[in-house]
Amino acid sequence: MRLQKQDKHLYTKGALLLPVIQVDNLFKKYDKAPFPAVRNLSFQVEQGEIFGLLGPNGAGKSTTFKMLTTLLEPTEGSILILNRDTMTSQKAIREHIGYVSQIGGHDHQLTAYENLRWISKLYHIPRKQMNDRIMEVLDYVHLLEVKDNLLMTFSGGMRRRFEIATALLHHPKILFLDEPSSGLDVEHRYQLWHVLERLKREQNMTVFLTTHYLEEADRLCDRVMIIQEGQCVCLGEPEQLKQEVGGDQIYITVAEHSSVITEEELHSKLLEAHEQLVIKRIQLNEACTELRFWVDQGHRQVTPILDLLSHYDVQITSVRVTQPTLDDVMLQYTQRSIQYA
Structure with missing residues (x-):
């Protein structure tokens, strides 16, 4: 079933x-x-x-x-x-609707099957369908083999899957x-x-x-x-x-005594050398040891940027490309909300 x-x-x-x-x-x-x-x-x-x-x-x-x-x-x-x-x-x-809270509320002294049978009665599931329904949801969340184990023996992950099983009983x-x-x-x-x-x-x-x-x-x-x-x-x-918070980011670390040109000069040279290169922003740290680029499709932009830096005898020690995460989205929007609310 x-x-x-x-x-x-x-x-x-x-x-x-x-x-x-x-x-x-x-x-x-x-x-x-x-x-x-x-x-x-x-x-x-x-x-x-x-x-x-x-x-x-x-x-x-x-x-x-x-x-x-x-x-x-x-x-x-x-x-x-x-x-x-x-x-x-x-x-x-x-x-x-099915509802799973953070806390849960099941009897840890009963088995998984016994808990689900009791909950099935609360849902008014017909007695003839009850066993099939319980076995069905336990199988779906991969707990069928432990149906006769006490809930108190379940790990945290097993308990969360069990709670989802309880929420699925009534379809x-x-x-x-x-x-x-x-x-x-x-x-x-x-x-x-x-x-x-x-x-x-x-x-x-x-x-x-x-x-x-x-x-x-x-x-x-x-x-x-x-x-x-x-x-x-x-x-x-x-x-x-x-993507709305700024696209991919390329981090390029350079040797401490590299001949690094200014952000404005670098941005201008990049645009001259690669008309199709879209760089939203460039940032150079205070120690002049790391360049940070905000770009679209970062994996395609790495090679032309490295080619240009090598032309200016910049000694590159590491390169990494990162994509924006929901953490970036959360920080940008919630900080903005706090600042301007």
């Missing part, structure tokens, strides 16, 4: 394909708090998309997450989950994950990522996650939204956002 594959075009209104999550002008202010936790937040999530909510501590991620999962009511604005309003249709929405259409790989080592993190990638690829499942691991968001997410002080500061595909 396999997990039910979801219809990609399940949520339609007439000929219009609706997003599975639609948020408009969301606002949340707690009593006695001087500032709102969330303000003027609007975005949507499509079916089959892995969507990441990012931001520094205190940015409003947890509040947003709780409102999306019907655990907290907004002060203003609207949230539609599967075209249902979270203010009026909490029960109907909860029947179609949800959206899976909400709050810091899914928090506290996991690299091996278990990769195992968890593999499960989430399978859910997207094989089941067309929508996954909404919060994470502090930007490598995780970069690998898994189709789109990410970074929020700061309750507001969206950027939203888009990870690759697009990374």
